[in-house]
Amino acid sequence: MKGRRSIIALVAATTVILFSFCACQTMKGSGQPTATLSVDPASLALGAAIFKTPVVFVGSNWEPNEMVILDWVIPKGIEMPGMGEGEDAVGIGFVTADSQGNIKTTMGALSKVYTIFRGDIDPETSKPDLKSFKPLPPGNYAIRASGANSDREAATTIQLTVPVKK
């Protein structure tokens, strides 16, 4: 009887230990304000006009003065040059939050070439090699932001559409 009690006690102790580990995982980030991220415009027609359109990311509730990294999430099955095995996103920007925890940044031309158009830069001219462009398929894409210090995360969606023929 005593032995059975010992086993029950052992199992109970193991369960408590295991659960406390799991609880630590889920509690990560709790108690912190929820960071936000939005993008303007939220929809882009795939075409040359993208290079003339500032794609602006705005967010709040980040840790003051922390670096916030923006990643474009690539859905499974879509090829992305430079994206390694087991990775699900590529960086498209980074910005330092102001003293109030706000961020504002625009997507750079290089990121547009590499990510939206999956293209190359000509090594001699340092200009986009238009022949190499293979634009991402039209659809909705998640943009993920994460704080380098706080580990806070936020996401938004950008839509790529087929250009309207005039």
Add this chain to the structure above:
Amino acid sequence: MRKKSAVLLVCLLGVVLSITLLSSSSIAKEKKVFFLTLADLTGPAAGLSTPIDCAVRDYFKSVNEGGGVDGIEIDVIGVDSRYDTARAVSAYKRYRKRPKLLLTMSSSSGMGDAIQPMIERDKSMFLAPGSGERQGHLRRGFCFYGPYQDTFGAAVDWLMEDWKTKGKSGKPVLGYIAFDNAWGHEVMRGGKEYVESKGIKLLPPELFTPGTLKFDVYLTRLAKGGADYIYVEVCDPTPTYITRDAHALGLTKKIQMIHGPWGATKLGIESHPEALEGTVVVSWVLRGPEAEEHPLLRDLAIKHRGSLDYVTTGYTVGVGIAIFFEGALRKALADVGYEKINGQAMYEAYQKITGLENGGISGPCAYGPKSRRGTDTVKFYRIKGGKAVPLSDWTKSPDTISYHKNW
């Protein structure tokens, strides 16, 4: 009943013990440390960055095949940053918490600057090419070899000697041509003050947009300014194109062209041997036949790449970096042991490998508590008959960083 329970308890403990032993033995088999490279494997700088990445991998592969460093394997995590700082920053964020990640190698100084806040927070360290910023502010970033301005300063010392040797009176006039970007401007932070301290006239720098293909305008302006020497601080193929244009304008007869550490490569020399004839290259590492005949470089290239053609400047730079890493790893393991090794231990170890030799691939290691210079020496080569021929032994570079007061 009591007996049954006791048996059950023993069985349970046995299972727990077996799992523990199994997992610890698998850990023992996988004693690894990680080296993260943020390399431009594709994109505009791939020609320069890829050989460095290949060399680091080849050298570590050889180390691992020989049993690792004190039994510890070096595992390279490679990310193709495509010369895009946003991708490099994102990649570092992704891997920064990997246990036993000891160091990050950035293929550009700008990427190094961008990841530095996270590196400082993580108490880790990084290597980046040659921005004087690393030495100007002694933090967790280390130059591959010498800072760009020190290398430029070494060229200034050389040209003054050359001027004297030629029996010319007065002081020479120096032109400077570079990309109009952070790198191009960087050289002048300390470099300009150093030139002025020598009483040499430095013409206004000719800075151009990356991607420029014709250089006649800039070169003509420097020639009209009376340049006796022109220092070219860009990466190939651009220095080759600049010298090609100088040759076509007939300027190389009168003006000595000097290339910086990323100057004419084997490919550049082969494509324009006549135009490059006589050009001087200031190098951090062995070049030309000297590099091809170096036993370690030759063996690594043939064994892992199947051809001596891989022994380029980038490859040589990479092997030298890998040897210094191996030395620092050995030091860190001796100091803290495998269990405690981390970025901080490597950061401290890198400051204790002063004087470490890499088989003559470069001058001896110059990292130290007050130095983020990988080396403080350069070697001069002259392009003759389509080859880079040594013009000097390892020569001490001046400390131009100390000449700049606004770091």
